[in-house]
Amino acid sequence: MDIKRKITEAQGLTPTEQQLGIAALAIGEDIRGLSIKEFAARTNVSVASVHRFCKKLGLEGFKDLKVELIRLATEAGNRRDVDINFPFDATSTPAQVMGRMEGLYQTTLAETQELLDPTQLDQAAKLVMRAGTVDIYTGSHNLYPAGMFRDRLLSAGKSATCHDSVEAQVRTALASGPDHVAIVISYSGLAPNLREILPILSSRHVPVVVIGTPYCARIHPGFAAYLTVSNHESMTHRITQFASHIAVQYVLDSLYSSYFAKDYARCAEFLERSFPYTRLPGLK
Numbered sequence: 456m457d458i459k460r461k462i463t464e465a466q467g468l469t470p471t472e473q474q475l476g477i478a479a480l481a482i483g484e485d486i487r488g489l490s491i492k493e494f495a496a497r498t499n500v501s502v503a504s505v506h507r508f509c510k511k512l513g514l515e516g517f518k519d520l521k522v523e524l525i526r527l528a529t530e531a532g533n534r535r536d537v538d539i540n541f542p543f544d545a546t547s548t549p550a551q552v553m554g555r556m557e558g559l560y561q562t563t564l565a566e567t568q569e570l571l572d573p574t575q576l577d578q579a580a581k582l583v584m585r586a587g588t589v590d591i592y593t594g595s596h597n598l599y600p601a602g603m604f605r606d607r608l609l610s611a612g613k614s615a616t617c618h619d620s621v622e623a624q625v626r627t628a629l630a631s632g633p634d635h636v637a638i639v640i641s642y643s644g645l646a647p648n649l650r651e652i653l654p655i656l657s658s659r660h661v662p663v664v665v666i667g668t669p670y671c672a673r674i675h676p677g678f679a680a681y682l683t684v685s686n687h688e689s690m691t692h693r694i695t696q697f698a699s700h701i702a703v704q705y706v707l708d709s710l711y712s713s714y715f716a717k718d719y720a721r722c723a724e725f726l727e728r729s730f731p732y733t734r735l736p737g738l739k
Contacts, residue, residue: 461476540698567684588634593617601638628655628661639666640666682710
């Protein structure tokens with residue numbers, strides 16, 4: 456249960472309960488030694504208000520709230536122990552590398568899940584479902600997850616393109632229109648090809664879904680949907696693009712799955728129909 460998201464989204468919470476939730480998150484693992492009366496006094500509410508707050512979060516009671524807050528604090532502490540850019544060093548053993556890479560995955564996925572807005576994801580999935588063709592624009596290391604996303608769309612019967620050259624991407628943008636949707640992937644938002652492609656897409660009235668960091672969203676406002684990823688990876692001082700690759704892959708998997716779920720019957724029927732042509736030789 457992600458009570459942090461429930462509190463921050465404030466769905467179904469009164470203003471007083473929202474303030475109680477903010478105070479609870481601030482107390483964090485210090486709640487460990489508090490009784491419900493002490494917690495109520497510390498947050499300036501009644502014991503009955505605490506009970507109602509717990510129920511609205513889907514918890515049985517104050518004990519469950521303590522468990523969830525301690526778990527959140529523990530996970531946050533574990534994530535802080537991982538250096539996103541240099542998760543291992545020259546002295547690291549294979550076992551240590553495995554543990555630190557696990558921590559890097561957990562950190563990146565947890566942060567991206569917090570940043571990714573379900574409403575924006577739903578909007579992006581609707582755009583993909585309605586589009587005749589999905590065109591993916593990106594470059595560098597993002598071409599690999601983008602290519603996988605294209606292939607998954609094709610496997611579900613959705614026309615999709617993903618070109619590695621800027622020239623091909625520009626020609627695709629020029630040939631597209633309102634019946635297309637563009638998926639633009641740029642971690643930083645500073646990719647050189649965006650200067651040419653985004654104005655073309657706007658002039659062609661193509662809905663654009665932007666996948667990138669919060670900074671990317673800020674410098675490219677006004678598009679149809681924004682799927683935001685964790686932004687703690689350095690652009691220059693790092694071993695490689697571990698975190699950005701993980702974050703982008705997670706968002707693309709979430710987008711594909713959300714689209715498939717919306718058009719499940721058709722996608723499943725197409726998969727079934729394609730199996731005789733795509734099954735590995737020798738498999739029945």
